Amino acid sequence: MAKKKITLALKRGASCVGCDIAVVNFSEKLFELLEIADVVFSPTLIDVKYKDLEAMPDKSITIGLYHGAVRNSENAHLAEVMRKKCQVLIAYGACAHMGGIPGLANVSNREKIFETVYKKTFSTENPEGVYPQTEWKDEKGRTLTLPEFFDEVYALDDIVDVDYYVPACPPTHKMNMQILELIKAWVEGKAELPPKGTVIAEEKTLCDECPRNPGKEKNIKVDRIRYISEVNPDPDKCFLEQGILCLGPATRAGCGAPCIEANMPCRGCMGPTSRVMDQGGSMLSAIASILGIREDEIEISEEEIEKLVSQIKDPLGCFYRFSLPRSLLRRVVEDRR
Amino acid sequence: MEWRPKIIVFTCNWCSYAGADLAGVSRLQMPPDFRIIRVMCSARVDPEFVLRAFQRGADGVMVAGCHPGDCHYIGGNYRTRRRMALLKLLLQQFGLNPKRFRLEWISAGEGQKFAEVIREFVDEIKKLGPSPYRQIKKEVRKHG
Numbered sequence A: 001m002a003k004k005k006i007t008l009a010l011k012r013g014a015s016c017v018g019c020d021i022a023v024v025n026f027s028e029k030l031f032e033l034l035e036i037a038d039v040v041f042s043p044t045l046i047d048v049k050y051k052d053l054e055a056m057p058d059k060s061i062t063i064g065l066y067h068g069a070v071r072n073s074e075n076a077h078l079a080e081v082m083r084k085k086c087q088v089l090i091a092y093g094a095c096a097h098m099g100g101i102p103g104l105a106n107v108s109n110r111e112k113i114f115e116t117v118y119k120k121t122f123s124t125e126n127p128e129g130v131y132p133q134t135e136w137k138d139e140k141g142r143t144l145t146l147p148e149f150f151d152e153v154y155a156l157d158d159i160v161d162v163d164y165y166v167p168a169c170p171p172t173h174k175m176n177m178q179i180l181e182l183i184k185a186w187v188e189g190k191a192e193l194p195p196k197g198t199v200i201a202e203e204k205t206l207c208d209e210c211p212r213n214p215g216k217e218k219n220i221k222v223d224r225i226r227y228i229s230e231v232n233p234d235p236d237k238c239f240l241e242q243g244i245l246c247l248g249p250a251t252r253a254g255c256g257a258p259c260i261e262a263n264m265p266c267r268g269c270m271g272p273t274s275r276v277m278d279q280g281g282s283m284l285s286a287i288a289s290i291l292g293i294r295e296d297e298i299e300i301s302e303e304e305i306e307k308l309v310s311q312i313k314d315p316l317g318c319f320y321r322f323s324l325p326r327s328l329l330r331r332v333v334e335d336r337r
Numbered sequence B: 001m002e003w004r005p006k007i008i009v010f011t012c013n014w015c016s017y018a019g020a021d022l023a024g025v026s027r028l029q030m031p032p033d034f035r036i037i038r039v040m041c042s043a044r045v046d047p048e049f050v051l052r053a054f055q056r057g058a059d060g061v062m063v064a065g066c067h068p069g070d071c072h073y074i075g076g077n078y079r080t081r082r083r084m085a086l087l088k089l090l091l092q093q094f095g096l097n098p099k100r101f102r103l104e105w106i107s108a109g110e111g112q113k114f115a116e117v118i119r120e121f122v123d124e125i126k127k128l129g130p131s132p133y134r135q136i137k138k139e140v141r142k143h144g
């Protein structure tokens, strides 16, 4: 094949690097990818420095995968550089897509995080209350800099324009294969890339592809909430039917339901479907609607309803585990009491 | 100039909207700081609608429906009360004062109750001042 190879760049932001490993999870198909693409930038895989990326001509990289959230000014800067250098920029993994696990830090803010980390932790001794500075001059007048820690965590597209999203924490082998097929077909001139903004996954909810889905005929009712730490889940029965919180009804399909297969309920890392504005709101609605519905409903007092729903211990953490920065309210605030 | 809150009130078509209408035609005095959104049933109020209202800068949100047992669609408000109770817990976790969110059962005949609830709600919100999410909206624009 005389066709020129495309180029790839992999860059991480506020990431656990699991997504770099997920790329290795192309498994033997990685060779197929490397047949059509050269990796020109990836600090995890090859010896490159930021300045190498900065020195590349604009739009000289065909496809960039950015994983991780945007927590500080270094992440934001590199997101901008990636945008400039890559023709196609993909938000790869839940953190880049929606903020992911690092995004849960939006229950707090910079001041509170610094206070905990640099003052209150048991092992910290910091009598002068020194916090990291973004700039510092040493006695010879040289300036040292550190990135600025933002007050909140952002998803990639809060900062730069993003072409495609590959959700999940981390994207599964099945999803990698979907990307490979898309790129291959495009490189070989057989198909166009999908429309900008596409989330490379399915349009339906996870329940739709779940082998435990009890089917449309059955109305699921939940008598009470049970935590996975308290019970041995039946490996064949829908988790919700067992009273175990499963985010399937509010989560996009496409991961292949690996967690369900391992007898773990879904935590929602694929994010919501395109029809939903807010994954947490969607899950809240789904679970509340089937919780403790009784024949003698009219006898149930409002206090009992409060008790019923307060079985769900941490709705925010549970329903927005991966999507807080991309939820409608984005972060926790302080209100007048 | 005196600060005026923005309050969103969702009312179901069959009871609470009629109750609000009755309050209006009975010329009961109410502060003008609320906007009604009529839905067919209180169960149509997706929790997302309430979150969206706060995201867009509402200072208070109220959901009103038929009394339990009276829903035109039989069980709609049974879902509503569970969703809204859980939503209240969620909004508290987001840091909002729970007084900013209210669920009320108001029948078609309770024009008086509608006016009272509105007066009380507007009063409470005025004491609390603007929602902190008004500020957040601006910050996001600055970064994003």
Ligand code: SF4
Residues within 6 Å of the ligand: A014, A015, A016, A017, A018, A019, A067, A068, A092, A093, A094, A095, A096, A100, A101, A168, A169, A170, A171
């Ligand atoms: S999406 Fe998951 S695996 Fe990927 S960087 Fe974020 S936390 Fe790590």
Ligand code: SF4
Residues within 6 Å of the ligand: A206, A207, A208, A210, A211, A212, A213, A214, A237, A238, A239, A240, A241, A246, A247, A248, A249, A260, A265, A266
């Ligand atoms: S709720 Fe969970 S277990 Fe039940 S069908 Fe949906 S994804 Fe499967």
Ligand code: SF4
Residues within 6 Å of the ligand: A168, A169, A206, A251, A255, A256, A257, A258, A259, A260, A265, A266, A267, A268, A269, A270, A271
């Ligand atoms: S089952 Fe749920 S938590 Fe597991 S990979 Fe799929 S979306 Fe993520």
Ligand code: FES
Residues within 6 Å of the ligand: B012, B013, B014, B015, B016, B040, B041, B042, B043, B065, B066, B070, B071, B072, B073, B076, B077
């Ligand atoms: S119609 Fe009024 S609550 Fe359902």
